[in-house]
Amino acid sequence: MTVIEASGVSLTFQTADGPVHALKDVDLSIAPGEFVSFIGPSGCGKTTFLRSIAALETPTDGTLRVNGMEPDAARRARAYGYVFQAPGLYPWRTIAGNISLPLEIMGFSKADRAERITRVMDLVELSGFGGKFPWQLSGGMQQRASIARALAFDADILLMDEPFGALDEIVRDRLNEALLALWRKTGKTIGFVTHSIPEAVYLSTKIVVMSPRPGRITRVIESTLPPDRPLDIRDTPEFIALAHEVREGLRDGHSHD
Numbered sequence: 592m593t594v595i596e597a598s599g600v601s602l603t604f605q606t607a608d609g610p611v612h613a614l615k616d617v618d619l620s621i622a623p624g625e626f627v628s629f630i631g632p633s634g635c636g637k638t639t640f641l642r643s644i645a646a647l648e649t650p651t652d653g654t655l656r657v658n659g660m661e662p663d664a665a666r667r668a669r670a671y672g673y674v675f676q677a678p679g680l681y682p683w684r685t686i687a688g689n690i691s692l693p694l695e696i697m698g699f700s701k702a703d704r705a706e707r708i709t710r711v712m713d714l715v716e717l718s719g720f721g722g723k724f725p726w727q728l729s730g731g732m733q734q735r736a737s738i739a740r741a742l743a744f745d746a747d748i749l750l751m752d753e754p755f756g757a758l759d760e761i762v763r764d765r766l767n768e769a770l771l772a773l774w775r776k777t778g779k780t781i782g783f784v785t786h787s788i789p790e791a792v793y794l795s796t797k798i799v800v801m802s803p804r805p806g807r808i809t810r811v812i813e814s815t816l817p818p819d820r821p822l823d824i825r826d827t828p829e830f831i832a833l834a835h836e837v838r839e840g841l842r843d844g845h846s847h848d
């Protein structure tokens with residue numbers, strides 16, 4: 592059983608300057624409950640691949656299945672929540688109001704919405720902040736609220752496009768720990784875009800290394816780390832060896848330029 596299955600996926604954008612090969616022959620299988628990071632230099636197609644899974648882009652070739660469905664059917668079946676780089680919260684709505692919005696659009700009852708909001712705010716450790724407005728919260732708390740919003744309708748898949756890229760390192764460490772705890776608790780399948788080697792190694796069960804022009808997968812690294820990962824696991828030889836392997840993968844990709 593696979594949650595995400597890509598086979599020969601290519602995507603070419605036609606631009607005024609000619610075709611841009613954002614993805615070329617991407618093959619990848621993601622099993623239920625995996626935490627998969629996508630890492631690679633700017634322009635290697637990480638976002639395009641995530642957006643294709645979410646039916647926000649359409650591949651020009653190959654097949655892509657999400658829970659066995661076409662991405663568009665999976666979107667309609669609410670197969671995933673999507674977290675963008677910027678929290679994207681509406682400033683005129685409270686935190687609870689922001690989390691509620693997709694639920695309102697999907698037609699959840701008021702009582703059901705209230706129960707879900709309480710549950711996901713607890714999951715991201717924001718209990719008690721529902722009545723605040725986004726500008727009253729720190730950047731890290733706002734990003735946690737946007738994760739809560741993506742979790743509120745109980746999709747099995749969470750797609751995250753560089754959610755912590757704009758945050759300072761200390762906040763990022765805390766959110767990495769919180770995300771890992773959340774993943775262990777919920778068993779969701781996570782697709783996570785990052786530019787950070789330590790972040791990818793710390794979080795993932797599988798690291799997908801990509802390279803640009805054309806955007807492609809150069810290496811898939813299965814993590815040997817246990818699911819329970821205190822932050823100081825980053826000082827262990829096993830962690831350092833994995834980080835080294837990712838760095839080598841990034842270097843290999845570069846040599847094709």
Ligand SMILES: Nc1ncnc2c1ncn2[C@@H]1O[C@H](COP(=O)(O)OP(=O)(O)OP(=O)(O)O)[C@@H](O)[C@H]1O
Pocket residue numbers: 604605606611612613631632633634635636637638639640806
């Ligand atoms: N809508 C579009 N039209 C034309 N070209 C696009 C479009 N979206 C992305 N591209 C191009 O496709 C390539 C892959 O872009 P993508 O955003 O997927 O890369 P990325 O690896 O996520 O980069 P970054 O790390 O900078 O976010 C880039 O060359 C980009 O300029």
